[in-house]
Amino acid sequence: MADIISITDPSDDRLRLYRDVKDRDLTGRDGLFMAEGKVVIERLFRSPWCFCISVLTTSERLKTLDISQAGDVPVYVVEQAVMDQVAGFAIHRGYLALGRYAGPAGLGEVLxxxxxxxxxxxxxxxxxxxxxxMRNAAAFGVDAVVLDVACCDPLYRKAIRVSVGGVFQVPHVRVPNLIEALAEQGLSPYALSPSGTVALDEVVPGMRSAFLFGAEGPGLTAEVMAACTTVRIAMHGGFDSLNVATTSGIVLYHMCR
Structure with a gap:
């Protein structure tokens, strides 16, 4: 059962990792991250890949937070003014939580x-x-997300917020070479391209498949594209591409059914 602890002093050392969260991120510090918002934090409580270290909220907000699956984590309860002072900005959502990622070391551990x-x-x-x-990966039942070394951390505070906690539901691993990592697990790679050789609605994915996406603008490298089946999405009005997150939603819906 969660341990409810009232704190009145904003300088209390138990709150030190919550200080000035707007100006820094905890990623890179022993796997720590900061989550915010009721829905996101409740997903953190239920995560098989992350665990909650502590929660910071107000007495009024605590009434609506489901802590039944939080375990024995400390829940620090403060006045709203104290919370805003500690965080360095107004916490309109009224909830912060400190967590740690404990996902797999390699792709083979999860597939x-x-x-x-x-x-x-x-x-x-x-x-x-x-x-x-990450939100789309969770929504469409992806088994894992693989990142190359040039990707940002999915556990940055803003990325967590945009994912609505989806990042807590899907394990992610970072690898030095995407194509090699996928091949080691027998995954057939598909890459999106405006000049793809096959239309998305014609693709019948293999039993073990991976769907690759690159940054908007440069996209995937020629080397990566050459190792994949390239797929295109039919569009109108002279457009040949969409935002990468939007594109992933379309592709994952088709490929994960």
Missing amino acids: KPGRARVLALSAIANTDNMGGL
């Missing part, structure tokens, strides 16, 4: 034999796009 659907990302540096991609 089971047989059917597998993987989202593979290259050079996704925009946190909004990363959050949208």
Whole structure:
């Protein structure tokens, strides 16, 4: 059961990792991250890949937070003014939580034999796009997300918020070479391209498939594209591409059914 602890002093050392969260991110510090918002934090409580270390909220907000699955984490309860002072800005959602990622060290640890659907990302540096991609991965039942070294951390505070906690539902791993990592797991790679050789609605994905997306603008490298089946989405009005998160939603809906 969660341990409810009232705190009145904004300088209390138990709140030190919540200080000035607007100006910094906790990623890179022993796997720590900061989550905000009721829905996001409740997803954190239920996550098989992340665990909650503590929660910061107000007495009024605590009444609506489902802490039944929070375990024995400390829940620090403060006045709204104290919360805003500690965080360095107004916390309109009224909830913050400190967590740690405890996901798999490699892709082989999470994929089971047989059917597998993987989202593979290259050079996704925009946190909004990363959050949208992680949300779609969770919504369409992707088994894992693979990131190359040029991707931003999916556990940046803004990426977590945009994902609506979806990042807590899908394990992610970082690899030095996407194509090699996918091949080691017997995954057939598909890459989106305006000049793709096959239309999306004609694709019948293999039993074990991975869907690759690159940054908006440069997209995937020629080397990566050459190793994949390239897929196009039919469009009108002279458009040949969409936002990467939007595109992933269309593709994952088709490929994960």
